[in-house]
Amino acid sequence: MIDELDRRxxxxxxxxxxxxxxxxxxxxxxxxxxxxxxxxxLRERKLVHVVGALELDRTESGSSMLVRVHAxxxxxxxxxxxxxxxxxxxFLAVVTGTADLIVDFVAQDNEQLMxxxxxxLPGAHLIAGTECVAVIRNFTSxxxxxxxxxxxxxxxxxxxxxxxxxxxxxxxxxxxxALSGLEQAVAxxxxxxxxxxxxxxxxxxxxxxxxxxxxxxxLVERGVLHFRTLVDPALLGYQAEFMVWLSIEPNQLDAAGRxxxxxPGTKFLAAATGRFNLVGHMVLPxxxxxxxxxxxxIGALPGLNASDVTVHLATVKxxxxxxxxxx
Numbered sequence: 001m002i003d004e005l006d007r008r009x010x011x012x013x014x015x016x017x018x019x020x021x022x023x024x025x026x027x028x029x030x031x032x033x034x035x036x037x038x039x040x041x042l043r044e045r046k047l048v049h050v051v052g053a054l055e056l057d058r059t060e061s062g063s064s065m066l067v068r069v070h071a072x073x074x075x076x077x078x079x080x081x082x083x084x085x086x087x088x089x090x091f092l093a094v095v096t097g098t099a100d101l102i103v104d105f106v107a108q109d110n111e112q113l114m115x116x117x118x119x120x121l122p123g124a125h126l127i128a129g130t131e132c133v134a135v136i137r138n139f140t141s142x143x144x145x146x147x148x149x150x151x152x153x154x155x156x157x158x159x160x161x162x163x164x165x166x167x168x169x170x171x172x173x174x175x176x177x178a179l180s181g182l183e184q185a186v187a188x189x190x191x192x193x194x195x196x197x198x199x200x201x202x203x204x205x206x207x208x209x210x211x212x213x214x215x216x217x218x219l220v221e222r223g224v225l226h227f228r229t230l231v232d233p234a235l236l237g238y239q240a241e242f243m244v245w246l247s248i249e250p251n252q253l254d255a256a257g258r259x260x261x262x263x264p265g266t267k268f269l270a271a272a273t274g275r276f277n278l279v280g281h282m283v284l285p286x287x288x289x290x291x292x293x294x295x296x297x298i299g300a301l302p303g304l305n306a307s308d309v310t311v312h313l314a315t316v317k318x319x320x321x322x323x324x325x326x327x
Contacts, residue, residue, distance in 0.1 A: 002047065002235055005030055009038050010048055010231055011149035015158040017050040017194045017227030027154045039195075046323075049230040052190030053319045057138070058224050060176050062106040064090070064135040065113060066272065066279060068099035068245075068310075075126040076100045082123035084316050088116055092317040095243070097310040099131075102243060133272040133279060138166040139261040140269050142281070143226035147236050148264060162221055167258050169223075177224070182207065182215045187225055190216075191320065194227045230318045238265075238283035240290055241312040244298060245276040252303025253277060263297055276308070287311070 002010075008028040012019060012035075021032040028035050042048040054061045071079045076094060083103055084092050091104035107113035117132065144165055146155055179187065182205070189201045202212040219225035233241050248256045253271055257278055261269045268281040284293060290309070298307050316324050 002042070005034075006038055006042060007147075007149055007236055009035050010042070010229065010236060011147040012154065012158060013039070013048070013050055013229040014145065014147050014231075015150070015155050016160065016163075017229045018052075019158045023158055027150050027158070047231065047235065049319075049321050049323070050194040051192065051228050051230065051319050051321055052187055052194040053143070053226050053228050054187050055224055055226065056106065057172075058176055058222070060178050062108045064270075065105045065107065065117075066133050066135060067103045067105060067117075068131040068133075069101040069103060069127060070129040071100040072126050072128050079123040079126040080316055082126070084322065086116075086122050087320075088112075089317060090320050092315075093243075093312050094314045094316065095310040095312050098308055099310050102310060131274070133274040133276055135270045135272050135279070137172065137271045138269070139257040139271070140165050140167065140266055141226070142267050143228055145267045146264070149236065160220055162223055163226070164223075165261060167254075167261055177222070179219075179224070180215070182211065183219055183224075186212060186215045187219060190225070190227075228319050230321055230323055232315070232323070233283045238285055240284040240287040241315070242282055242284075242290070243310045243312070244278075244280045244282060245308040245310070246278040246280075246298065246301070246304065247275055247306040248278050248301065249303030249305065250277070252301075256301040256303055259301060260297065265293070265297075275306075 005028060009024065012024040012027050021036050025032045025035050039048065056062055056064060069079070080092060080094050080101055083089055083101065088105045088107060089103055090106045093102045094100070095102055105116060107116060143163065185205050186201065189204060190196055198209055198213050198216065202209040205212060257269060257271060260266060260280060265282045265284050266280055267283060270279055271277060272279050284290060294309070298304065314324065316322065
């Protein structure tokens with residue numbers, strides 16, 4: 001479906017979804033015009049989406065609850081479609097294993113979460129059971145993932161200096177900062193198209209380019225806004241996409257999280273509540289690589305008590321964006 005140049009363009013955008021075409025062209029081996037044209041084609045085909053995503057813990061944007069959903073027999077896809085339409089669903093995957101669907105709900109407060117999970121959950125008549133884990137701290141996020149298709153120097157060149165692994169942050173105990181009205185509007189404007197030019201965004205918001213540019217710079221410098229590149233990992237050579245659900249001894253959770261976050265296949269990893277207190281979203285080149293991975297990566301974690309793996313069949317939604325061709 002795509003060629004090596006397309007993959008290099010995607011890899012550069014994964015490092016920084018808002019990097020300039022001049023910077024991207026230096027690493028993909030093509031002119032700015034060619035790189036931009038390739039991206040536009042990929043975007044029109046709905047193979048790649050670049051979006052701006054707010055960091056929940058640094059803002060007042062809500063909190064994340066990962067829900068493992070068991071569908072009634074034969075109702076998984078119908079249920080997935082209903083849940084994907086839910087505005088609180090940030091991520092949704094159809095999986096196989098000990099769950100049928102994985103949904104990441106973001107709620108502003110406990111009241112909204114209770115309504116969502118207990119009274120207003122779409123497709124409740126199709127659900128056989130659920131299990132919820134609340135995300136309490138990230139070890140790494142999808143914005144930090146490196147596809148490995150470009151040399152290490154590319155990340156140093158393309159990524160903002162302020163983008164560091166969450167496990168190295170020293171501000172976890174600080175209260176979230178409320179966004180100004182303009183900052184919120186800028187973030188919302190970039191949520192659908194993270195590469196929207198400042199000039200276009202300023203016209204839509206009826207504000208000056210300089211004020212919009214300053215607001216954007218503040219969001220990035222504070223680590224509040226990241227730019228995600230959403231793409232099917234299979235297009236980049238990763239045929240195995242899965243989530244790991246781990247039970248770790250509490251006094252080893254930080255060490256285990258840091259260790260697994262450094263694995264090149266880790267796209268997302270977070271500490272959570274419940275029987276699974278370390279949850280990750282991973283990719284590997286082949287499904288057969290899971291055999292070695294479970295022994296060498298998961299098995300080597302300090303304090304490991306139990307593990308579970310759910311293998312992705314399809315990712316329907318990511319960063320509030322429909323990723324399937326029907327969306």
